[in-house]
Amino acid sequence: MKRTDCYDLNTNGIVVMVEPYSQREQRNLVIYRILDANLDRAREGLRIIEEWCRFGLNNAQFTGECKGMRQELASWHTADLRSARDTLGDPGTELTHPQEEQRASIKSLLQANFCRVQEAMRVLEEYGKLYNPNMGKALKQMRYRVYTLESNLMGYQRHQLLLRSHLYLVTSPTDKLLEIVEAALKGGLTLVQYRDKNVDDAVRFQQAQKLRQLCHNYNAIFIINDRVDIALAVDADGVHLGQQDMPIAVARQLLGPHRIIGRSTTNADEMQRAIKEGADYIGVGPVYETPTKEGKPAAGLEYVSYVAKNCSIPWFAIGGIDPNNINDVIDAGAKRVAVVRGIMQAEQPTLVTQYFLSQLNRIQPDPDHSYVESNYYPDQW
Numbered sequence: 001m002k003r004t005d006c007y008d009l010n011t012n013g014i015v016v017m018v019e020p021y022s023q024r025e026q027r028n029l030v031i032y033r034i035l036d037a038n039l040d041r042a043r044e045g046l047r048i049i050e051e052w053c054r055f056g057l058n059n060a061q062f063t064g065e066c067k068g069m070r071q072e073l074a075s076w077h078t079a080d081l082r083s084a085r086d087t088l089g090d091p092g093t094e095l096t097h098p099q100e101e102q103r104a105s106i107k108s109l110l111q112a113n114f115c116r117v118q119e120a121m122r123v124l125e126e127y128g129k130l131y132n133p134n135m136g137k138a139l140k141q142m143r144y145r146v147y148t149l150e151s152n153l154m155g156y157q158r159h160q161l162l163l164r165s166h167l168y169l170v171t172s173p174t175d176k177l178l179e180i181v182e183a184a185l186k187g188g189l190t191l192v193q194y195r196d197k198n199v200d201d202a203v204r205f206q207q208a209q210k211l212r213q214l215c216h217n218y219n220a221i222f223i224i225n226d227r228v229d230i231a232l233a234v235d236a237d238g239v240h241l242g243q244q245d246m247p248i249a250v251a252r253q254l255l256g257p258h259r260i261i262g263r264s265t266t267n268a269d270e271m272q273r274a275i276k277e278g279a280d281y282i283g284v285g286p287v288y289e290t291p292t293k294e295g296k297p298a299a300g301l302e303y304v305s306y307v308a309k310n311c312s313i314p315w316f317a318i319g320g321i322d323p324n325n326i327n328d329v330i331d332a333g334a335k336r337v338a339v340v341r342g343i344m345q346a347e348q349p350t351l352v353t354q355y356f357l358s359q360l361n362r363i364q365p366d367p368d369h370s371y372v373e374s375n376y377y378p379d380q381w
């Protein structure tokens, strides 16, 4: 019989006197229940993340890391702790948060479960100290492993999405900024850069915040032009840096290993340097002279062809590309293009986006490239 109370229990007509728990025993029972519940919670959350790593990403490393942590948690889940469980008497089993009932995407599902695992591990770390000092230490280390896993996994997903993105919208200033970007996102756009060279920082920051939210609602990557500080301030996915902007190495230090850094290039030297310096992608242009970048001479389709043969990272042809000439750019070897006016000044941005994408999606991934093209294309992650 479980000693749950200090009163007499009437069992089958027989009155049994139950010894009251000492205060210490009662305290321990509560701690055991907390540990039991949070060991379960952490393992469940890890299992949910693990399933995506295994079946969604086919990634053995992430899957193994989740499994390893689940096994380590299981080794702490002793019979003592399990036997303290009191599901019927636990008022927490019925409580759910409305957000638990719906998930907008795999990304939000993963984030919610990382949060759940981290919270549970923090509880295990603190209460574990009262149970076994080694548990506190072990759980602290495991919590840091979860942070690392989260950062690696989210960075990996971001880079996978970059590989799958064939059309890149670079914005220009307009009163209808959000409206146009949303229209393009509705057309299937997955990569957006906020570019406004002539606006106060207060406005730039506000616009960037709104665009970041919008892009993330559509599971699209959001990049900031030129400004690493704004990218950090709004938690953007990365920055685009030209030859006159901050060195890639400095931006990398500030942004960390998982955010995207793009670099503009106009010739072979700049391309090679950008790759060596660790750019995640390059802009290749201007393919044609363009009023959006006045005074910059065209690098031409020759440079596009050169990059098609020699570039080992994702690259976007840019400059003067529109629905009429996109097929010439594709014929020169481009699989990805970036446009400003082509979408920002279109009468029907959704339709034009769909048209650009339909032309770009006709191109098959090149298996000879040294970077891996993802063959897993979930609509939302």
Ligand SMILES: Cc1ncc(COP(=O)(O)OP(=O)(O)O)c(N)n1
Pocket (backbone or CB within 6 Å): 168, 170, 193, 195, 197, 225, 226, 240, 241, 242, 243, 244, 245, 262, 263, 264, 265, 282, 283, 284, 316, 318, 338
């Ligand atoms: C995708 C992409 N490619 C090139 C550029 C141009 O960057 P930069 O040379 O720094 O010029 P500005 O855009 O800052 O005027 C870009 N923004 N995006």
Ligand SMILES: Cc1nc(C(=O)O)sc1CCOP(=O)(O)O
Pocket (backbone or CB within 6 Å): 170, 264, 265, 283, 284, 285, 286, 287, 290, 291, 292, 293, 318, 319, 320, 321, 338, 339, 340, 341, 342
């Ligand atoms: C921002 C920018 N960078 C370029 C480069 O070659 O580095 S060309 C360009 C402007 C592209 O605008 P549109 O699509 O309106 O021609």
Ligand SMILES: [Mg+2]
Pocket (backbone or CB within 6 Å): 225, 226, 240, 241, 242, 245
């Ligand atoms: Mg720039």
